[in-house]
Each structure stands twice: as C-alpha cells, then as structure tokens.
Amino acid sequence: MLSVHEALALVREQALPLEPRRLALSDADGLVLAEDVASDVDSPPHDKAMMDGYAVVSGDSDPARDVIEEIAAGSFPRRRVLPGTAARIMTGAPVPEGADAVVPVEQTTEISGGRVRLDAKMVVARQHILSRGASIRAGDQIVRKCAVLRPIEIAILAEGGRSTLLTYPRPRVAVLSTGNELVPVDQRPGLGQLRNSNGPMLLAAAAGCQAETIDLGIARDDPGVLRERIEQGLAADVLILSGGVSAGKFDLVPQVLSGVGVRPIFHKIALRPGKPLWFGVRDGGNKRTLVFGLPGNPVSSFVGFELFIRPTIAAVAGRGFIGRPEISARIRHDYQHVGGRAAFLPARISTTNAETSPELPDLEILAWRGSADMATLARANALIELPVESIRIAAGTTVRAISI
Ligand code: AMP
Numbered sequence: 001m002l003s004v005h006e007a008l009a010l011v012r013e014q015a016l017p018l019e020p021r022r023l024a025l026s027d028a029d030g031l032v033l034a035e036d037v038a039s040d041v042d043s044p045p046h047d048k049a050m051m052d053g054y055a056v057v058s059g060d061s062d063p064a065r066d067v068i069e070e071i072a073a074g075s076f077p078r079r080r081v082l083p084g085t086a087a088r089i090m091t092g093a094p095v096p097e098g099a100d101a102v103v104p105v106e107q108t109t110e111i112s113g114g115r116v117r118l119d120a121k122m123v124v125a126r127q128h129i130l131s132r133g134a135s136i137r138a139g140d141q142i143v144r145k146c147a148v149l150r151p152i153e154i155a156i157l158a159e160g161g162r163s164t165l166l167t168y169p170r171p172r173v174a175v176l177s178t179g180n181e182l183v184p185v186d187q188r189p190g191l192g193q194l195r196n197s198n199g200p201m202l203l204a205a206a207a208g209c210q211a212e213t214i215d216l217g218i219a220r221d222d223p224g225v226l227r228e229r230i231e232q233g234l235a236a237d238v239l240i241l242s243g244g245v246s247a248g249k250f251d252l253v254p255q256v257l258s259g260v261g262v263r264p265i266f267h268k269i270a271l272r273p274g275k276p277l278w279f280g281v282r283d284g285g286n287k288r289t290l291v292f293g294l295p296g297n298p299v300s301s302f303v304g305f306e307l308f309i310r311p312t313i314a315a316v317a318g319r320g321f322i323g324r325p326e327i328s329a330r331i332r333h334d335y336q337h338v339g340g341r342a343a344f345l346p347a348r349i350s351t352t353n354a355e356t357s358p359e360l361p362d363l364e365i366l367a368w369r370g371s372a373d374m375a376t377l378a379r380a381n382a383l384i385e386l387p388v389e390s391i392r393i394a395a396g397t398t399v400r401a402i403s404i
C-alpha cells in the first residue's frame with residue numbers, strides 16, 4: 001500500500017497554482033501576489049513633520065522666532081524659514097524650505113507679537129523629520145511575487161498606487177457528502193440515520209484555508225444522483241467528497257468518478273485513520289479539478305483533510321504545498337504503536353509559555369474509540385504522527401505532532 005509520504009508526493013505533483021488573474025486591491029486580502037510590484041511615489045512624498053510644533057533652522061541660537069506661517073497636513077509651505085523665524089507645522093505636513101528641525105509644541109511657549117520661544121541649544125538637525133523617500137523610493141519593489149497579502153501588504157500597495165493586482169485566485173472548493181444514512185443538520189435523524197457533520201466540517205476547514213466554498217449538500221448512494229452532483233462539483237478547483245470510498249456494496253464514489261473522466265491517481269494509503277482515501281484529477285480544457293474522496297467516518301475525513309487537502313488548497317492558491325506546521329513535544333506516558341500503517345492520532349498538547357518554560361510541551365495521546373469518535377477529537381489540539389513500523393515509545397520521548 002502507498003505510504004503517506006508517497007501519496008503526498010503524488011498529490012503535490014498535481015497541485016499546480018491557478019492561472020493568475022487581475023483583481024481589485026480591495027478583493028486581494030489573503031491572496032498571493034503573482035507579480036513584483038514597485039511604488040510609483042516616494043514615501044514619504046516630502047520631508048515630513050513627525051510632531052505638531054515648529055519648523056526651525058537647527059543652527060540658529062536665537063531663542064525667540066517670528067512665526068511666519070502655519071502649515072497643516074495637506075497644505076504646502078509657501079515661505080522659506082530663515083534664522084530668527086519658524087513655521088507652525090502639524091504632524092504629517094511638509095517641512096518648509098530652509099527648516100531642518102521640528103521642535104514639538106510642548107517644548108515651546110507662545111510670546112507676544114506672533115512669536116514663539118524655544119530652547120535653541122536643545123534643537124538637533126533633522127529632529128522629528130522623516131526625510132522624503134526614507135521609507136520607499138519611487139521605483140523600489142514594495143511587494144514581491146509570491147507574497148501573501150495581509151492588511152500590511154494591502155496598505156503598502158495602496159500607498160504605492162496599485163489599485164489592481166495580478167494574484168493567484170482564491171481556490172473554489174466544493175464539498176459533497178455522500179451516504180443514504182445522512183440527514184441535514186436541521187433534521188432529527190430517524191432510525192439508522194445520522195446528521196451530516198462532515199459537510200459543515202469540511203466547508204469550515206476549506207473556508208479557513210481562504211478558499212471560496214461551494215456546498216453541494218448530501219447525495220444518496222445512487223450512481224445517477226452521485227454523477228449529477230459530482231459533475232456540478234467539477235466546476236470547482238478542488239472537489240471533496242466524503243463517504244463511499246470504502247469496500248462496501250454502496251461505496252460507489254470511485255466508479256462514478258472514473259465514469260465522469262476523473263483520472264484515478266491513488267486509492268488507499270497506509271494511514272490510520274483514513275486508509276480508503278481516494279485521489280484523482282480531471283483535466284478539462286484549461287481547467288483542472290483535484291478530486292479527493294475521503295472516508296465517511298468523521299475523524300478519518302478530518303485527518304485526510306489536514307494531511308492532503310490543506311496543503312493542496314495552499315498550493316493551488318500559490319502559497320506552496322504547505323500544511324499545518326509540525327511541532328515537537330514530549331510524550332507523558334508509554335505508548336505501544338501497533339504499526340502496519342502510519343498513524344495520526346488525536347492528542348493533547350499542554351500549552352507552554354516559552355518564557356517561563358522553555359522545554360518542549362507535554363503531549364498525551366487521547367484514548368479514542370475509533371474514527372467515528374468526534375468527542376475525543378474535539379478534546380484534541382494536535383495529531384501525533386506515528387510511523388508505519390511498530391514501535392514502543394517510552395514516556396519522556398520527543399515525538400512529532402501537528403497542531404490542529
Ligand atoms: P463510508 O465511508 O461511506 O462507508 O461511511 C462510513 C461511516 O461514516 C458511515 O457509516 C457513517 O457512520 C459515517 N459518515 C459517513 N458520512 C458522514 C457524514 N457526512 N457525516 C458524518 N458521518 C458520516
């Protein structure tokens with residue numbers, strides 16, 4: 001059976017970034033930039049006062065100065081400041097010619113005759129002035145290709161004059177839950193039924209990856225119904241199905257996917273929970289859809305999403321094939337891992353304060369009742385990663401986990 005590592009390599013190979021598109025700056029938060037961007041202006045655009053006060057000549061020893069004008073932010077000085085004079089200036093306003101220092105208003109006293117007194121010995125050249133272009137010069141690269149656009153980048157791009165940008169589009173991720181036993185959340189399950197919890201979980205997880213989500217609801221285990229919904233889902237960049245990929249009589253998903261032209265890449269991996277995971281690709285024209293069939297049991301679905309789909313959405317969005325960060329922790333108890341398959345088991349990591357306790361956090365593997373046990377998963381904040389080999393782990397050993 002395929003190892004998790006091999007399966008990840010196969011998915012990574014197919015998870016190519018989407019074709020970049022031009023977008024309004026206001027729609028770009030969270031996306032990845034697909035071009036280098038330079039500023040078309042200096043920042044600040046002029047020598048800028050950083051305090052409310054008086055613009056003066058720093059070498060001038062005269063404590064009293066004639067106030068020759070008042071410069072507010074948004075206005076431009078008309079008069080040159082000479083020794084013996086000062087211009088009243090507000091934060092952000094352009095420093096007038098001749099002046100080379102700003103004295104904060106708190107360090108001055110107004111005196112009669114439109115004059116101001118200050119302590120000339122305390123004035124240092126360039127004080128409280130940010131020089132033109134000190135932050136950015138026109139033509140400087142301000143944000144590079146592949147940068148994730150946070151509010152910070154949005155601000156600097158706005159300052160640099162970019163109202164539209166070439167970005168990798170937000171991936172569209174469709175979620176379809178399959179199974180005759182499923183009812184929607186707002187219904188009380190009848191005999192043999194249960195509520196669809198994977199659908200809402202996977203939609204929330206995809207939305208958390210900055211994807212645009214498409215809820216395809218619940219499909220019965222019927223080839224015609226499945227086919228119709230899957231075809232709808234193939235309009236997305238990533239289609240996630242839950243259920244119907246195991247070996248049961250009503251596990252129809254793989255054959256229906258093949259029937260609509262989704263090329264199977266793998267089915268079943270040496271993973272616990274999540275062994276029946278199915279992956280394939282549909283290429284239609286210049287449109288590619290990556291299709292994942294997750295096992296229906298909720299913990300398996302969750303693990304499959306974290307290991308395979310989270311990095312896929314990131315890669316398609318131009319961020320690279322990157323999932324949740326791995327962390328090291330110290331296991332608190334002995335553990336016998338049966339092996340045969342790699343395992344990602346619900347675990348709880350104690351929160352540590354890096355300042356007061358620099359050692360690794362403690363990890364406890366939670367006793368769980370199999371891949372339908374969502375209550376235990378809900379108490380977990382990590383998945384411990386265990387190898388294919390059977391191993392005995394002694395308390396105190398450093399282990400690897402992903403935080404969830
Ligand atoms: P399957 O992978 O289709 O064989 O489903 C295995 C089991 O997972 C089912 O018997 C259900 O108990 C459970 N299951 C399947 N789909 C869902 C779902 N969407 N939400 C919650 N549990 C599900």
Ligand code: MG
Nearest residue numbers: 179243244296
């Ligand atoms: Mg099923």
